[in-house]
Amino acid sequence: MTSRPRSRAVILPAIWLGVLFAFPFLLVFKLSLSDSALAMPPYAPQIDWGGGLAAIKTFFAALDFEMYARLTSDRLYLDAYLTSLKFAAGGTLIALLVGYPMAYGMARCKPATRNILLMLVILPFWTSFLIRVYAWVGILKPEGLLNVFLGLLGLDPVSLLYTPTAVQIGLVYSYLPFMVLPLYAALERMDHTLLEAAADLGSPPWRSFWQITWPLSLPGVVAGCLLCFIPMVGEFVIPDLLGGPGSLMIGRSIWMEFFANRDWPFASAVAIILLFTLVLPIVLYQRQQARALEAGR
Amino acid sequence: MRRGPSWFNLVSITLGFAFLYLPIVLLVAWSFNASKLVTVWGGFSTRWYAALLQDEQLLAAAWVTVRVGLLSATIATVLGTLAAIALVRGGRFRGRTMFSGMVYAPLVMPEVIMGLALLLLFVAMGFDRGFWTVMLAHTTFTLSYVAVVVHSRLVTFDRALEEAAQDLGCTPAQSFLKVTLPNIFPAVLAGWMLAFTLSLDDLVIASFTSGPGATTLPMRIYSQVRLGVTPEINAVCTLLIAVVATGIIIFSLTQKWRTGAAARGPRQEVS
Numbered sequence: 001m002t003s004r005p006r007s008r009a010v011i012l013p014a015i016w017l018g019v020l021f022a023f024p025f026l027l028v029f030k031l032s033l034s035d036s037a038l039a040m041p042p043y044a045p046q047i048d049w050g051g052g053l054a055a056i057k058t059f060f061a062a063l064d065f066e067m068y069a070r071l072t073s074d075r076l077y078l079d080a081y082l083t084s085l086k087f088a089a090g091g092t093l094i095a096l097l098v099g100y101p102m103a104y105g106m107a108r109c110k111p112a113t114r115n116i117l118l119m120l121v122i123l124p125f126w127t128s129f130l131i132r133v134y135a136w137v138g139i140l141k142p143e144g145l146l147n148v149f150l151g152l153l154g155l156d157p158v159s160l161l162y163t164p165t166a167v168q169i170g171l172v173y174s175y176l177p178f179m180v181l182p183l184y185a186a187l188e189r190m191d192h193t194l195l196e197a198a199a200d201l202g203s204p205p206w207r208s209f210w211q212i213t214w215p216l217s218l219p220g221v222v223a224g225c226l227l228c229f230i231p232m233v234g235e236f237v238i239p240d241l242l243g244g245p246g247s248l249m250i251g252r253s254i255w256m257e258f259f260a261n262r263d264w265p266f267a268s269a270v271a272i273i274l275l276f277t278l279v280l281p282i283v284l285y286q287r288q289q290a291r292a293l294e295a296g297r
Numbered sequence: 298m299r300r301g302p303s304w305f306n307l308v309s310i311t312l313g314f315a316f317l318y319l320p321i322v323l324l325v326a327w328s329f330n331a332s333k334l335v336t337v338w339g340g341f342s343t344r345w346y347a348a349l350l351q352d353e354q355l356l357a358a359a360w361v362t363v364r365v366g367l368l369s370a371t372i373a374t375v376l377g378t379l380a381a382i383a384l385v386r387g388g389r390f391r392g393r394t395m396f397s398g399m400v401y402a403p404l405v406m407p408e409v410i411m412g413l414a415l416l417l418l419f420v421a422m423g424f425d426r427g428f429w430t431v432m433l434a435h436t437t438f439t440l441s442y443v444a445v446v447v448h449s450r451l452v453t454f455d456r457a458l459e460e461a462a463q464d465l466g467c468t469p470a471q472s473f474l475k476v477t478l479p480n481i482f483p484a485v486l487a488g489w490m491l492a493f494t495l496s497l498d499d500l501v502i503a504s505f506t507s508g509p510g511a512t513t514l515p516m517r518i519y520s521q522v523r524l525g526v527t528p529e530i531n532a533v534c535t536l537l538i539a540v541v542a543t544g545i546i547i548f549s550l551t552q553k554w555r556t557g558a559a560a561r562g563p564r565q566e567v568s
Contacts, residue, residue, distance in 0.1 A: 010383035010396060013376045013440065017399040020437040024414035027421055102313035105306030117310065119549075124317055126491075126541050128498040130515050130522075131534040135320035138327065138526045143334075145323055176317060227405075234407020236501055241522065251409040258413065258505075268417070271410045282405050286398070 025275075032268035033063035043265050067269035077253060077270065084250040085277075087164070087239075088232035091171035092225050095179040098172065099224065103183035104213075107190070114188070121180050133170055133241050140166050140242070162244030170238040175231065179224040186220025187213070219288065226285040230278055250274050325538065328531035345532040355533065358517040361428065362497060365513065369435035370492035376436070377443025377492070378485055384444070385451040403441040411438055412505030419506060426508030434506040435496040442495060443488035450484030483552055490548055494541055 034043045071077050106117045124132065139145045140161040147157040160166045190213065198208040236251035243249070250270060257267035302310070328346075332339025349355060380400045387393070403411060415434045416426075424430055454477065462472035478485075500515040507513065514537070521530050 009379040010387055010390065013380035013383065013400065013444075014392075014396055016376055016437070016440070017380075017396075020415065020418065020433060021399055021403065024418040027417040028410070028414045031417055098313060098316070101305070101309030105302055105310040105313075108302045108306050109310075117314075120314060121317075123542075123545070124321070126494050126545055127321065127538050128515065128534070128541075130498065130500050130518060131324070131537060132321065134518075134522050134526075134530070134534065135324040137522065138324065138531075139320060141526065173316065173320070176313075180313075230405045231407060234409055236407075236409050237519075251407055254409045254413065255501075264417075267413060271413050274407060275410060278405075278407070282402065285405060286401060289401070290397075 028268045028271055030063070031265050032067055032272045033065065034265045035064075035066065036263050036265050042262050067265050068273075070266065071269055071273065076248070077250075080248045080250050080253045081273070081277075083247060084233050084235075087167060087171060087247070087249060088229050088235075091168055091175065091232050092179075092228045094168065094172045095176050095228050096221065096225060099176055099179035099183055100217075100221075103180050103187055103220075106180075106184050107187035118184065121177050121184070125177050129174060130237060132174060133237050136166070136170055136173065137161065137241055140169070161242065164243065164247045166242040167239050167247045167249075170242045171232050171235065174238060175228040178227040178231075182223035182227065183217060183220040186217045186223075190216050219292070223285065223288055223292075226281050226288070230281050230285065233278060234274055321538065324531055325535045328528060328535040330528060333528060345528040346536075348529055349532055349536075352529070354512075355514075355517055358512045358514045361511055362514040365428065365432050365435055365503075366493045366496040369432045369439060369496050370489050373436045373440040373492045374443050374485060374489040377440040377488055378447050378481075380440065380444040381447035381451055385448060386456075400441055400444050403438045404445065406438075408438075408499070408501035409505075412502040415502065416505040426506060427511040430506045430508070431503050431511055431513065434502050435492075435499060438499075438502060439492035439495050442491050443485075446488040446491060447481060447484045450481045454480055487548070490544060494544070497537070497541070 031043055036043060102121075106114055106121075109117060137144075142157065142159050142161065144161070146160070150157055160169075194212050194216075195208050198212055199205075203211070233249075234251040235249060236255055239247050239249040239252050240255070243252075251274075254267050254270050254274070257263045257270060329341050329343065330338055331342035331344065380396075383390075384393075384397055384400065390396075412434070415430075415437065419426055419430045458476050458480075459472045462476045463469065467475065498515060499513075500519050503513045504516055504519075507516065514533075518530060518533060521527065
């Protein structure tokens with residue numbers, strides 16, 4: 001029995017998201033086909049609504065893929081693009097290596113302890129992203145806390161701020177909770193009698209892990225990796241605050257094109273390329289989430 | 298029998314949490330440092346907090362941020378809850394895939410792209426950028442989070458209760474207000490809080506969609522951070538963390554109290 005108010009619930013959010021989410025993407029796409037201009041807003045052509053059909057025709061005729069051609073010919077953007085993918089892949093892998101033992105350990109604690117630890121993983125998610133990245137500036141800078149600490153141990157100071165290493169640390173640090181939560185959810189659900197059965201049958205622990213625990217936790221691994229990888233690729237704050245000129249990432253180049261160079265069509269083209277790169281992982285993630293929701297019902 | 302955590306588990310948990318919390322703890326501790334130098338501990342002092350109260354630009358930014366947060370979180374909660382209801386209860390309506398895609402896409406969309414897209418919309422519509430455009434932008438990206446939180450609660454809610462209410466003569470609207478809403482209310486409240494903190498924290502989307510006169514607190518902090526680490530910023534950050542942490546603690550305490558009351562009361566909480 002479907003009552004009508006239920007189906008009417010869709011109307012308001014659908015209109016809102018249609019106008020403020022779906023439609024703007026069409027605008028970004030359109031703008032990426034336009035040319036830069038010294039005007040406000042800084043692009044051409046503009047639609048002349050009063051000009052009738054002929055004006056709309058000339059408008060469409062003026063659109064082209066020039067910005068994309070520039071994108072492939074400019075080494076800087078290709079580099080930024082590859083750097084983003086490299087950093088995101090590396091950051092995801094390190095987060096997995098750090099997060100898996102954490103989630104595994106949490107799942108083996110007593111239920112009361114588990115809930116407190118779970119809360120502690122979620123808590124950083126509520127604290128400002130900007131603040132958490134900024135905290136690392138104070139630690140990594142040459143006269144920062146890390147070097148004070150190393151000095152106390154009698155070790156040589158290291159200069160990490162504005163290096164790719166700093167960006168990598170920042171990425172892992174900021175997205176670690178996104179990795180731990182799905183891993184924990186998968187590991188906590190696991191049936192531990194399986195491991196006991198394996199042990200009874202003479203399987204050494206490492207083998208039980210590879211043949212039982214790891215395969216069963218795979219949905220969590222996939223979800224965690226996608227959840228880290230997708231936002232890492234487009235990250236702006238971390239490379240901007242922690243990275244130097246050698247770690248230009250694509251999110252930061254969109255920002256620079258937009259605010260510093262005021263080249264809106266070019267920034268839009270970069271954004272569209274970034275979006276196309278992320279479509280596959282985003283769709284993968286959504287399908288996996290949908291499956292998990294159906295299973296949880 | 299289930300074995301407890303091994304030493305390896307304990308070490309990885311300890312190191313993991315140290316990594317997550319040490320930077321924040323250090324930042325909070327250094328906001329009370331009397332010395333302006335990071336390397337020197339000059340004794341305990343609250344002088345940087347006092348200095349904040351003199352910073353009018355900062356206070357103005359904080360006020361803008363709070364207003365944007367309150368308004369956008371409230372609208373996002375209404376829209377997000379409606380979206381969750383439509384997804385859980387709407388059945389297979391036309392365009393459902395498209396709709397759920399739109400609801401959940403902002404969760405994984407890079408902020409830079411969201412900000413750019415919204416800015417182009419506001420420019421195309423001829424809106425003056427400022428308070429209202431930031432508010433609209435924040436509502437749009439936070440409503441997805443509300444939808445997720447409410448969604449997870451709604452799927453566990455027993456629909457037979459609603460049908461019982463309707464059999465007893467409630468209209469669908471009444472059964473929603475009297476039965477469904479009180480039951481999913483903790484999730485709605487959690488969604489509001491999440492939306493509010495996300496709005497409070499957002500830098501990228503606000504930077505794109507804001508205009509002169511509507512600088513938010515993260516934008517202000519960001520412009521200061523670019524100039525270097527100062528004790529004043531540490532103090533602002535500590536205050537922000539304190540506000541959010543207090544909110545969460547109060548929220549989880551009321552949750553405990555609510556579920557406790559429900560378990561003691563005649564009506565059992567349905568979960």
